[in-house]
Amino acid sequence: MSTDRRFVLKGLAAAGLMAAMPWAQASTSAATPLADAAAAARVTPLVSGGALDAAFLAGVRHATAKPAGTLVNPPLQGLDAATYQQLDALLNDDTPTLLVGLLDDAAAVLVLDLVRSAGGRVLSVEHHRIGAGSAGQQRAGELGQALVAGTAAPAGRVHENGSAHVALRCVI
Numbered sequence: 001m002s003t004d005r006r007f008v009l010k011g012l013a014a015a016g017l018m019a020a021m022p023w024a025q026a027s028t029s030a031a032t033p034l035a036d037a038a039a040a041a042r043v044t045p046l047v048s049g050g051a052l053d054a055a056f057l058a059g060v061r062h063a064t065a066k067p068a069g070t071l072v073n074p075p076l077q078g079l080d081a082a083t084y085q086q087l088d089a090l091l092n093d094d095t096p097t098l099l100v101g102l103l104d105d106a107a108a109v110l111v112l113d114l115v116r117s118a119g120g121r122v123l124s125v126e127h128h129r130i131g132a133g134s135a136g137q138q139r140a141g142e143l144g145q146a147l148v149a150g151t152a153a154p155a156g157r158v159h160e161n162g163s164a165h166v167a168l169r170c171v172i
Helices: 004-013 053-064 081-090 107-118 135-150
Strands: 043-047 097-103 120-128 163-171
Touching: 004 053, 043 053, 043 081, 053 097, 053 135, 081 107, 097 107, 097 135, 107 120, 107 163, 120 135
Parallel strands: 043 097
Antiparallel strands: 097 163, 120 163
C-alpha cells in the first residue's frame, strides 16, 4: 500500500470524518445475539484488490466446499465506497455472517472499527508479511482455509520482500 493512501485513511479515521459517512454509522436497531462462529449461515470474504486475492479466495472456496467461482456470498473486493456500502448492509442485516479477510493494514483498521461499531465480534486478527511469488500465493490460500475453519494459521516463513497483510475473522 502506498504511504499516501495510508496517511489519508488514517487521517480520516483520526479526524472522525469517517463517522459522518452513512456507511460508517452503527446500527441503532436492536441487534440479535451473535451466533457462534461455526453456526454462521454464510461466509463472506473481503480482499483489498491485491496480487494475493485470487489465492486467498480459492482457499476460502476450498474450506467452504463450494465449487469454483461460487461462494456463500460474493466476495467483497477492492476497498472503495461501494464495497464499504455492501459491508454496511451485511453489518446491519440480521443474518449471522462469518467475515474473513486478507487486507492491508490501513483497510483492516477501518473494517475492524466498522465491525466493532456494529456490534460484531472479532474472533482473530493476525499480521503477516507475504511475498507475491508462488510461496506467497500458497500462503494466502492456506490463510483463507484456516480462517474459515477457525484454526490457527499454519506456520510459515516471513517473506522479507513481502508486503504487510492483516488476516481477520469476525462474526457479524
